[in-house]
Amino acid sequence: MVSPVLLIVIPLGLAFCVPLIGMVSKRFARFVPVVACLFNLVVSVQLLPAVLSKPIVVDLGGFGAPFSINLFVGPVGILFSLLIALAGFVVSLYALAYIDKGPTTRYHTLYLLLLVGATGVVLTGDVFNLFVFFEILCISSYVLVAYRGDKDGVESAVKYLIQGALGSALLLTGIGLLYGLFGTLNMAHIAVQAGSADPIPLFVAMALIVVGLGVEAAIFPLNAWLPDAHSSAPSSISAILSGIAIEVGLYAVVRMVFTVFGASSMLSFLMFLGVLTLLVGELCAFAQSNIKRMLAYSSIGQIGLIIFAIAIATSGSITGGFFQLVSHTLSKALLFLAAGYMIYRSGSMDISSLEGMGKRMPLTAFAFAVGAFSLVGLPPFAGFPSKLLIIRGALADGGALLALLVGLVLLGTVIEGAYFFRVIQTVFFKKGDGETARCEAPAIALVSMFVLVALIIVIGVYPSLIIGVLNSAASELLVRADYIGRVLG
């Protein structure tokens, strides 16, 4: 069996190779991320059965559990790494055609490093190591947002950087407090002691960490960077940021709250926060006329939904939350990719400039529609089973409060449906005034989009394909003792 550490190390090594290869030939350098993601995909799939039967704990350096950094490759980790590899693979395929100007070698290196950072965050079992990988993820995304070097890109990158750096500083302070309190950085080790610790310092540490991670996770008051960054980045990067980066941030928050702190009393608050995030995101998206900004706000809404689902903290709802996460990654990536070429061809990000795109680029527009349908949660697309699971989970215990929140969530979904369908109408049914010549996206970009389309439909029709992973991921989050026991032996 391959070691899961390769999931991080091999892409990292390849990323370091990219500049070298780029010196020889820029054309070859483009393919490195594709190869790396493919590798990760294969390894993740290969690891999957073993992980599902028993989580793998990888000791780095071989000094024993609390002393050396360890990777915890449980169902959650493997789920995320699969997702990252998959989205990364598709988007890197897309980028082969889409990224044709500027310092492309640097783009591909940074892109790969972003994915490495994300993979590291989800696999690591050490708080500080998480911070380090988190920084890799963040810093490379700052750069990639500004990749085109235009006015908007740089502006949003600066704003993103300031907020991100502030968040990281708070996170680091929190980690420092944790170390001061417990004298260890290992998550499981902290988790063991967290129960007996003084509640107020523990809470302050948790608040700092959750706020710090929440900036990247786009929880409601902390998400002001997101619409700017996601809308000004190149579309391939928007896809990855929306599809991977914020989910990874969310993973970190969830891991902290559930596993490290075991803070079950925070969950109802998180639930409210999730619904609030959802409503704010959807309402803002509803008022947008810029397509990418709309998609960005919609990501905020979706994240809110996922937080809501996970914070309910029943096995069913967490499964639903993870399912939503998967479907959001696939659909939002697809939406950004499709929108990317439509914007590229029409030359404007205004929704009204997409008129007639259904005729000019039918396949791309079709892919966009599938993404939108899935995100809104219509059958038979992947978003449907996820919404079903979440609401089933939320309604299962029959509380009036949860029912009310579910009502608000459904309201948000309606708003979401409204603005997505408005775009679909514009794309397909509004008569464009100008160009009518066909200008389909390049083949490689279409291939990448249709991989996602196929996945969305297949998962939508056969949700049982992934439900096993999601179920064990949910139980990993819920059963802290398992995690601790597995790491500390």
Place this chain on the structure above:
Amino acid sequence: MSLELLMVVALGGSLLTYVLGRVSSRLRNGFAVLVSLALVAMVASLYGKALHVSYYEDFLGMSLVLRVSGLSWLFAMTASTLGCLSVVFSLSYMKGKERTSFYYSMLLLVNAAMLGVVLSGDLLSLFIFWEIMSWSTFLLISYNGGPALAAGMKYFVMSFVGSLAMLAGLLTVYGSFGTLEFGGVAAGMLSASPGYILAIFVLFGVAFGTKNAIWPFHAWLPPAHSEAPSPFSAILSGILIKMGVYGFLLIIFVLVGLRNFMALGADGLPLHTVLSIVGAITILFPTFMAIMQNDAKKLLAWSTVAQAGYIILGISFGTSLSVAGGVFHFVNHAVFKALLFMVVGTVEYRTKGVRDLDSLGGLIKKMPLTFAVALIGVCGLIGVPLTNGFVSKWLIYKTLILERSPFLALVALFGTWGTILYSYKFLHNIFLGQLPEKYKDLERAPMTMRLPMTVLSIVVVLFGVLPGIPLSVINSIDTSFGLKPLNVTLWGLASDTGALNTINILAAVFAGLLIVWLVLKSGGRKVSVDQADNYAAGAAIPKDKYQYSVGFYAPLTRMVAPYLKDFMDSFYMRLAGWVGGLGSGIRRIYTGYVGDYAMYIVLFLAALIFVQLTWSPW
């Protein structure tokens, strides 16, 4: 005939139609007709069977089931027949339009989804097909662009609210009973508390009511029906919105059970009374709206809302007579409303898209057959004896009077008079009066349009003269609901409290016609004169001006228009405006100044710490 095969043919046919459309449009058209015909045949062969198949064992732990019962057979049959006729009608209607492959494929998809809805054996697959139906309908409504976009949007949002309510309802049901199969749910409902049943009923009722466009959920229907392509309007009005009726029948009689249903609600105001009052409002208000319309399809659309009210009124009484009336009226409405939409479609097709009632007229000379079928359709709509609409309305009225609900009966009967007004306006302004000059060279409707219209008009008369044919099917549905069977004869209904015998009426009418015709024949000679050769008190008859159609009911309109505000619609529009305004307001927190953003972060942190230090809730 297995149900899975039926669904595979329906769904696969839709997909394949699109693919074939890429190859050749003739092939595609033929294939589409073939598929829809095959569906009719397959559904017909299911008659009287009771099948129950689980086609998807484990969808997130729930099993999906297809089943056929008497009720679902009736709906499936109506749906597939109308679908087939609509496809045939489309053959010429859609000629030369763009994106026809998309159109046909969506039409078949809607058809398939409707079959799925009525053949579902559990609530989840009902919901899945319901949603597929909703979004494919949205795409078809939006198909024409322009004003259709707003119509589509309104449809989608309202229908989406409905289906999400249904989702919440069905998941609550799942949470309490652990199953979604109709049988299991019904068993669970037997012991459920009335408050619980009421909540479930309301959640489902919103979904079904929205689809069925009963007041106050009607706002989407008029624009959607008028802006959709006409063959699809026929489906939309004829069968698609009746999925709501199916839903109501399902939940009242199959899931909740009639006895539970009648016991729901407060003592003074039981739920079924509320439902029938809603039905009455749905009759009254849209009827007057229809009278005031100047767009042929909008007129028909409002009329659809009003007729839906009759159906709800019938169902809500829950007696064997009223349910039979409601269900029969559904079938009849499907037939004659589809027919009338096709008539408008034909006119629209020949006049290149004109459906403004103020600018048409006199087409009877150019399209006699179309006029004849339109007349039959209108008679059905009004409920003239010897057409199908009469029988079903008779059943409903009779229930209302015998159940001592004279006010509801008043509304229903008065609604019929309103129906006459707008139906006549429809007929007169399109077909009667003077023919405008520009339509002098109008051709007759093409064969593929005349065929489905003729078929439907034959059905209108057939069911009117021999109501026993459909009523025996409906009677079996009634008995399957546990209602007292009716004494159905081929010619109508035998009963102590006033029988219906269409043979008597038929004989009387024929006798009357014969006598009068003979009298007329015996009179002096008759000469045919030109249509425009009118009595004009010696004045010359101006071309194109000798027509009274603008403001046909102007005095009445002047009188009632101030009281006829569609305030539900304006309420929804204002609500949408509020949501937009709220969005624009909220997004202002993203001020663009990064200092503020950093402030939010610190503020959030400080708030967390402050709350914990002061109240320590966590």
Place this chain on the structure above:
Amino acid sequence: MRSIAIIILLAIVAVGIGVALMAIPFGVAKTQVGDHYTESGIGDTGASNIVTSVVVGYRAFDTLGEITILFVAAMGLGAVLAGGRKLGQRRDVEPASLILRTGCRFLFPLLLLFGAYIFIHGHLTPGGGFQGGAVIASAFLLVYLSCPGRRVSKVWSQTTESLGALTFVVLGLVGLTVGGHYYLSSFMPHGVVNELFSAGIIPVIYVAIGLKVGSDLTGIIDGMMEETI
């Protein structure tokens, strides 16, 4: 107004953190992990500098991430600045004074040597790859200051950067295959403590890190200079 709000918020945060700090007494030994490192660090890694043994031994994976971050920063700086650069656009700058130039010429090799010393002795004395790399970068900074026209070869600096990082990665992989089957396990002999050739892979890694950090920082300086010149 805004300032007052900020001060209130910060006061709340300060109070919160202050309360938390009450639970972390200052100057008292309290960590299990740290104690373990000082107790058995030499035995485990063979480095007499325990900080080094933590940085490159126990928590070497962090360090891998760390150099990645530097790599990202250097790359990113190039990408950001390359985005808006117009080719051939260069201002003339006046040359540095003679004293600066001469001084730099003397100092440059010495600084390089000193930097190399620091990272080679990272496992024995205070210092290590990062510190050494920074010193090396300062040597190049001096060159830039004294001779504004002179540039470091991009190819070389990038190659060093990549190779340095790759060495780290590959060493870890070798550890995975030969020694102990742990990634980054110390598979080379530990040798005698406090001698130069000791502590297994730590010096090798530190050398690689030193070179890499040196070229990274140089690259950053180079990018900045290029923008300003």
Place this chain on the structure above:
Amino acid sequence: MRILWLVLSPLIALAVGLFFLGLSRRVMARIHWRYGPPLYQPLIEIFRYFTQKGSSHGVLFGLGIVLSLAGSIVVILFLPFGGICSMSGSGGMLVVLYMMLLAPLGIALSGGEAANPNASIGISRKLMLALGYELPFLLIVLAIMTHYDTISLVDIVSAQRETASAFASFPLVLSGIAYLLILPAMLGMRPFEVVHAPQEISSGPIAEYSGPYLGLVTIQHALTTFIGISLFVNLVWGGAGNPFVFFLKMLVVLAFGLFVNAAFPRLRVEQAVRYLWRWPTLIAFVGLILVVTLGR
């Protein structure tokens, strides 16, 4: 016997109707201080029309009037006429209400095809006016049907004969008054004459008829008058045990109509509808509420 009545009742209705037409012309003339035509004048006119040439505007032109007249005949077959009802048990009052639609509808269709705006205006007025009186009329009919708990006209009549006529029994008296108030509108008499308004729109719907067609229209008019009055007598005045009494009752009602006809000027259609929806509707509504609340 039944077959005989089937044949006879339309003829009787025609005779009575024509007599009423002649009578009303005569009475009106006397009120106007004129002599007026003889009582059999309508019959003479009908014969004259049938011998004249008629011009047709199309198939529907003839078909519509035939339909209309046939509808009226069917209604007559369903109406009890002094204890005689040729066709009971075929749907009762509901069928009557519906068959009464056919007459105006047929005229409307055939008049519509004639493409004369005057006809269209007349039809639109007729339909609006009908909507106006239909509301109180339905309230009245429903009150009666609810009160006697049947939809069969024969049952209603016999129920009234067992006790008192609807007019005289307490909850129904309001309905009866309302019926009186709307009766002129149902009969198309002044002040509700706006449909035909000969001076204004050349007799409205029948502007285009000539020859045999006009003859049929006149017959139709006679039958309509008969139906309107006999419905009144049946519904609220208890019908009659034999045709003769029935005929007398009808005469009284007609006299009342003529009195109103002579006394009031013509109303515009809006005014008419407004009137109909005000007092008669209110009274009929109260009547219906009383019936429902008091029960039988």
Place this chain on the structure above:
Amino acid sequence: MSFLQDYVYYIGAFGLVLIGLFIILSRRNLIKVIIGLSILDTGINLFLISVGYISKGTAPIFSKPGLVAEDMVDPVPQALVLTSIVIGVAVLALALALAMRLHKLHGTLDLRKIGELKW
């Protein structure tokens, strides 16, 4: 007084942190904000170091015989600080580079005036 003595490092460290935060929140010049971030980082680094401090401890290096493990300060925070510094440098360099570009594109460093992306 002993409180001050006991906690002077913490107070100093968090003093820097708060100053840094105040600068970030209140200044509108990008360079100043970056300086604020830098001060914030420094404060946190100081805090990390002081967490690991043991009164009268020695550096954790066995450079000469006679040193005992018990006397040494905690090495872990030092390693963390090393990482943290490097991250700080990376962010700082990137921030400055972005600031340069921003100035070139917008002609100003006043963050209030750089608000085209909003709502």
